[in-house]
Amino acid sequence: PDFSRRLSPLADALRASRGGDRGVDVDVEFDCPTAPYGIDGRGGGMAWWTLPPGVRSFEAEEYIGYERSAEAVVGAIRDGGYDFVLGHSQGAILLAALMASGRLPESGSVRGYVFNGAAWPNPFDGGLRMYRQKEVEGGQSRPKALFVIGDADGINPPEGAERVRDALSAGGMETSTVRHGGGHSVPVGPGREEETDRIVAWMSELLVLP
DSSP, rough: OOOHHTTHHHHEEOOOOOOOOGGGOOOOOOOOOOSSSEOSSSSEESSSSSSOOOTTTTTTTTOOOOHHHHHHHHHHHHOOOOOEEEEEEEHHHHHHHHHHTTTTOOSSSSEEEEEEEEOOOGGGHHHHHTTTOOOSSSSSSOEEEEEEEEEEOOSSSSHHHHHHHHHHHHOOOEEEEEEHHHHOSSSTTTTOOOHHHHHHHHHHHHHHHO
């Protein structure tokens, strides 16, 4: 619920956009699944996997408990009928890891994946280096990716997100980037109208695709 509230300015902007050139009402609802692992000392924060003390996701050799999260997220995406999937921080790294292992649906309802505050999924290094986007049948559009990168991100430095983006692009996925001067947060809300509008424009463009 807390993350959904943080995204409410994005939801409001999407509704106000009226689907870009379509000029229709857009119904927006965020579904924010809860990660399964508690983070000690983080005020009730949750994580998609655990790590040894002092180890970061972009340098770890293993994501402890990853499979439980992977199965839950893949199932939710497969069955949820979502237009977009947004991953923030560890969630964005999880999306990258699932891309690397070929487990994310690349046909169906999902039109785009949004990576905010991403980093290189180190245990899946080989898979992401070899990533190739799957072909789809029946004239369906393949999902695209948007990377939202904060130049002042001190949690997951911008270079990691750029590296993930470039690997997906090299594998055939169409990628776009929204850069901002902030840190490790979703750039929506007061003072972030320009970034919000750019994210909304990207989503609206995909909503008009067949």
